[in-house]
Amino acid sequence: MLIPAMDSSNQSLKLPKKLCYKGLQPLVSLLAKADNKQLLAAATGAIWKCSFSMKNVAMHARTPRSTFTLFINPPPYRAQVPAFPICIYVIMENNDLNKSLPVHWSSNLTQLCVEEVKIIDQLDGVRLVWSLLKNPSTEVQSSAAWALCPCIENAKDAREMVLFLIGGLELIVHLLKSTNNEVRTSICAVVAKLAKDKEILGVLTDRGVVSLLAELINTTDNRLRCYLAEAIAHCCMWRSNRASFGEYGAVGPLVRYLESKDTSVLMSTAMALYQLSKEPSNIITMHEEGVVQQLIHLTGSDDSKLQEFAAGCLRNIRLLSLANQRAACSNENP
Template sequence: MLIPVVGTLQECASEKSFRIVIQTEGMIKDLVKNLNSENDELQMHCASAIFKCAEDKQTRDLVRKYKGLKPLVSLLSKEDNKELLAAATGAIWKCSISMENVDELQKYKALETLVHLLTDEPEDVLVNVVGALGEFAQIPANKAIIRKCGGIKSLVNLLTGTNQALLVNVTRAVGACATDMENMVIIDQLDGVRLVWSLLKNPNADVQSSAAWALCPCIENAKDAGEMVRSLVGGFELIVNLLKSTNNEVLASICAAIAKIAKDKENLAILTDHGVVPLLAKLTNKTDDRLRRHLAEAICHCCMWGTNRASFGDAGAVAPLATYLMSNDKAVHQSTAMALYQLSKEPNNCITMHQKGVVKPLIHFMGSDDEMLQEATAGCVRNIRTLCLANRQAQDQ
């Protein structure tokens, strides 16, 4: 009786309206209870229903409350039943989006078991296992566990696959692991950065953006990042061309990666030769705050070469950047102020900023608790003020 009932429920759980009812009618408790049954098919349907419902934070909390995490981990031992394994790993992946659940899952050594499942499993299982690893790796101690269990090599090996859902999860997991210096050494030795970079060619926008986000910690933590990036044949062309994408998430991730690459002067010179300045300037009319934040950061770092500051002004980037100060996002304020400060070292840009009324909001931000924001806004106002005074003195003479 239970098998067709729960089977019907888990099919229905693909629809959001049903997931809400499953949660509000108290069915999560029953699903967890039946995870402990002796019947594989019933367990599979229960785990599958949790997998679909655990997108929602309240459901994830309920699974923990009703002690559902331990039986889910115990199901990982049923490697012979691939359908059940896919459902269990999926439920663990979605439950691990909540860090409280990751702590609980680690009491039952879930991470070590998941790393063990990174080889010789069907793709639907791998997508879920790697998705879970990406969540577990948000906690610093877990990055070391993944390394000690040999997980970095297994993850890098999966970067050569073709399954797009798997590639999105693998790049995310590799990026999360790359924030640990010891992990980064292994990723570098295994040619992992080149493999992630080559995924920027993938036609799928989710894969492109996930790969670009993963490149950011790789570039930041590589031993000789500048040389590493230069060694990638066609790498600059590939990343600059993606600034023509129509997808905001791709654009935000590419801008974030460019900000990291541009910290190396030689690489910034190459980016400039590839026409990065007009392409970044063209994006300044976007309204998406996540994109604006990383775009302003990229512009700030790209100002540090040759005549780029003047080129941004000539390309019309200054006036739209000034409007970013009206955003409600504090991260946008910080990166915009830093970009405007760099741009304000060019007199013509100061004139544009003054005309666009940036002084008032900049003075307001000087009172911020954020020291970087204070410093950037003060420097920008000083540069505008210095130019105004110089003009006035010239007119008086």
């Protein structure tokens, strides 16, 4: 009787130690039964569950790499192997598989990184995922970038992890030059996560991230606009970057993002404008673009964060206006 494929949502399943010890290799041997699709689905589900034990992962590591190659190449059946932790270990030690990684496997990366952050970290999986950004496929690049977001966000020490992969920051910045919108969007999302750390932001700034983000500002793609504006907002944590975005002509087009009906775009844009409004020269550009009325409208939003960003931007505009009025009065009455 065949065992049904296991549901990935059932995280509470615990197999008896003796069963895991005696049955692991026979389970792996079933992977050669490529002609029996139902058996493969059941076997891969069972192996995946066994892989939640680090002892079993160590045993998997001694399994010939060819055993897993079948599941890293596009299968005609529903296999769960691409989503279990041992694949991280296998591909980490096999550069040939890394270079030829197909799109179907990379599509599992984000979910795996969200659900299994601890295991990814234990197996040094972030380095693997980061290396996938070098893959020639734009779909693999974007999948890897999306997968990096939860890794960075949930890391115990994101700064140590990222600065250890210093060459990876250069790769991130380089991929902003991609002509593929999905790659650009996912990389902007990564930049937004990375830029929350000022030391990492300093490295990104030195590598020209500001000018490259500014070059994307005229996009009409709403998803790209959302993550681009968020990246700009966090890059403004580095004070000189605020003025640089203005010098690169990013402020005016960003104001026009407020015409969008997409609430996510409005949120990230309001956040970016609030940060940019801390630079007086940017306020002048915003005022010329008619930002005040749009911001007043946003203060009536049901979203408290959106209200806060819009109101903060209006406050900075008003403070500059008052400062100019005081200066004018001082000149008239010396």
